[in-house]
Amino acid sequence: SAVISQKPSRDICQRGTSLTIQCQVDSQVTMMFWYRQQPGQSLTLIATANQGSEATYESGFVIDKFPISRPNLTFSTLTVSNMSPEDSSIYLCSVEMDTTYEQYFGPGTRLTVT
């Protein structure tokens, strides 16, 4: 398994501002992912982040709104830009272990936009 940490754990932000969420893994992994969970909903994949390449975004998500960095095999950041109340969600990073198909999640960042 993997131990994943996220910062911040929660934040309250004003409309129009941006927030950068950090994800740190205790081992080197190739595949990292960012998910969003809107209130009372299931999880939706935002993008896949591989080290050394541009992030791959899912339909409905764009780089200008959710820029992602993946500088090395243990770290990634997701920025939520120009926030609106509709961005209020839990944002979770996850990793896939290189030797299995198991995917593990970080504890999540609970974002509220006012």
Place this chain on the structure above:
Amino acid sequence: AQKITQTQPGMFVQEKEAVTLDCTYDTSDPSYGLFWYKQPSSGEMIFLIYQGSYDQQNATEGRYSLNFQKARKSANLVISASQLGDSAMYFCAMRVLSGYALNFGKGTSLLVTP
């Protein structure tokens, strides 16, 4: 396209009893993996169990087992000897092995009563 269906929005079970959470899936890809996650009120996503489409035996992890019926496209989670701490949302997810995204069902809320 892949689809995951969890038809039970909420379930009750008495402590020490066994409970089955239903999950059906739909995919035309022969190579896929099925996952179950637990999400307590804290919001973290806890990996429980994984079943590959070519695995001959049902996966088991402690008190969790996955009842995999490939012909019926079902992957039910069985929790034996329920504990109060099992009260949480449970999500079934699938990933085709040619891709990386986890597709999640809507979840089942489980409440364990004394």
